[in-house]
Amino acid sequence: MCGLVFEDLPEQGGLGEIEKNNKWKTDLLYNAIDENKGFYRCPVEKSVRSLMNVPFTLEKSELEAEFVKEAAKEKMVQLKGHRSVGGMKASIYNAMPLAGVEKLVAFMKDFQAKHA
Template identity: 80%
Template sequence: MSKFGVIYAGAQKNVGPSGVTIVIIRKDLIGNARDVTPVMLDYKVHDENSSLYNTPPCFGVYMCDLVFDDLLAQGGLKEVEKKNQRKAKILYDAIDESRVFRCPVEKSVRSLMNVPFTLEKSELEGEFIKEARKEKMVQLKGHRSVGGMRASIHKAMPLAGVEKLVASMKDFQARHA
């Protein structure tokens, strides 16, 4: 934290619901706003009012508190990172070892959170998505501009969910290789 003067973070998906923003600012930077700076962006006003200059988004702040409690209960960010790396490795390994599934993203830039994949026979993608939905695995259809499929394995997705997806992929492969 000491390396930065201001940390401004949109919190959606990782900390809380859309609309929650986290701002951490070093004390020596507070009070230097220009005259044209809107009051809501003058951090001195927020500091003088204990971050309560306006009514905060109570539900969003509450949800962030729950997420922070959960992160701490899991052992902190380092432990959650290890869990996320493990989940991503299991899924990417299954795709890379598959005879029918492919990942269109180069290994060095793959996301730990959103894993895109396709089928060698693209006409089977709808069938795979339909079968997955029957097993209560939803939202696998890829982004409308890219196509294919995408598994979002953010911190809320348990390891068991990734393992279930991989088992489903292996079963599908056995029937369609």
């Protein structure tokens, strides 16, 4: 498995390019969470946020199950947060393309528009 990853690194432009892409994806998602007038919230202080796992909650926590269910209909799965923490968690590891994050952000905006 490691060999396959190491073979793929140069094809993606090397570690620097992967880091740049990951930062772009993370910024896109965190901005969608932070700039929505409180409908979505990130429980993690900005200075220590992860580039790979982005947790968030809804202002109206009773909508979280519906959010996960509706996202699954759009083939966005595994968004449910940890059972002891709640909320949602988007894992945007190296293999997650920018298009996947863009799809999630668009879904979040539509969901907010329907439930704000």
